Amino acid sequence: MNDKNVFKEDKLNYAKSSFLKIINSLDNSDQIKQFNEFVNNYLAKEIEDIDDFSKNNAILEEIKDKLRNKLSITAEAPNENIIIPETTDYEGYTKETTVNVDAFLYSDKDVEELGLNGQLKNYYCTDCGSKNVESLNFISHSASILQLRYIFEHVLNGIKINDKIVLDIGSRLGGVLYVGYLFSSARKLIGIELNQFFANLQREIIQEYNMSDRLEIIQDDIMNHPQLLQTADIIIMNNVFQFFHSIPIQQAIWSFMRANTKPSTLIITCPDLKEQLVDANCTNIDFDKWVKEIKLKIPYKKSQLTEDDWEDLKLIYLYEVL
Numbered sequence: 001m002n003d004k005n006v007f008k009e010d011k012l013n014y015a016k017s018s019f020l021k022i023i024n025s026l027d028n029s030d031q032i033k034q035f036n037e038f039v040n041n042y043l044a045k046e047i048e049d050i051d052d053f054s055k056n057n058a059i060l061e062e063i064k065d066k067l068r069n070k071l072s073i074t075a076e077a078p079n080e081n082i083i084i085p086e087t088t089d090y091e092g093y094t095k096e097t098t099v100n101v102d103a104f105l106y107s108d109k110d111v112e113e114l115g116l117n118g119q120l121k122n123y124y125c126t127d128c129g130s131k132n133v134e135s136l137n138f139i140s141h142s143a144s145i146l147q148l149r150y151i152f153e154h155v156l157n158g159i160k161i162n163d164k165i166v167l168d169i170g171s172r173l174g175g176v177l178y179v180g181y182l183f184s185s186a187r188k189l190i191g192i193e194l195n196q197f198f199a200n201l202q203r204e205i206i207q208e209y210n211m212s213d214r215l216e217i218i219q220d221d222i223m224n225h226p227q228l229l230q231t232a233d234i235i236i237m238n239n240v241f242q243f244f245h246s247i248p249i250q251q252a253i254w255s256f257m258r259a260n261t262k263p264s265t266l267i268i269t270c271p272d273l274k275e276q277l278v279d280a281n282c283t284n285i286d287f288d289k290w291v292k293e294i295k296l297k298i299p300y301k302k303s304q305l306t307e308d309d310w311e312d313l314k315l316i317y318l319y320e321v322l
């Protein structure tokens, strides 16, 4: 038995002996019967939650597999025009040296395996034919499952979410929506997606998994739906405009967002909203008058995560509209 198992076994033995102590501390058979009823009810609920959790995990895995089979590894839509931003974060990234691998569909471990069995190149040759190679740059246009679970299970944990409407701007494959549906009790989750191909794909999944009671997809530009921003209690934006629009269009969308979000709406962004406004050169938007940042604390120990996973969680920010 390894150390971890010895530790687990110790905990179980400790729980058993504590339980016996509690039983022995009771005065009579009546108290024992009442305690029995309490324990049975409590454990039945706990076991139901554990079963729901495993069932929802299995559904999410199934959805991921379905999407993997429908898409190429890059998970781009046919004729999709992705623009690599000209910011310092993406210095040296070009169409030739950058690969899009979707983090919702493929974890870092999956990417490693794809590289090892030759389905994905990790390097490019700087002068063809030689061994002079450089690592490729990997980017993802979806949030990872770890980031999504962190959002719904921790960032939004203290909020009474069952009466809230969540809006994901640029919902793409629908990852935010499926995780929100399976791992939160949000009243409604709406995804708006510009790209017809992705909107159809999400609708197919929602129909197949009977999720339309709480999920809805709108295929359009967010700029045509100011009332959606008014209805939403929580808005999620995962680097939604930078790779898809020129700087002047990004500026117009951010001005629209600034003008139409209502006070007390929560906004979750990845990365930092301030940085996104600076990158798009939105000098007309006074960040401090628009939103207040609510500081987040990652609930895991650094040693429990890989360096990359830790960095991915640090990219998530929460704001409240003033």
Ligand SMILES: C[S@@+](CC[C@H](N)C(=O)[O-])C[C@H]1O[C@@H](n2cnc3c(N)ncnc32)[C@H](O)[C@@H]1O
Binding pocket: 104, 140, 141, 142, 143, 168, 169, 170, 171, 172, 173, 174, 175, 176, 192, 193, 194, 195, 198, 220, 221, 222, 223, 238, 239, 240, 241, 244, 253
């Ligand atoms: C980075 S992806 C975000 C994916 C998803 N929300 C997630 O976190 O996994 C951004 C998506 O936003 C869409 N998009 C870009 N501009 C948009 C707009 N003005 N209105 C609606 N969708 C937009 C793009 O087509 C793209 O699929």
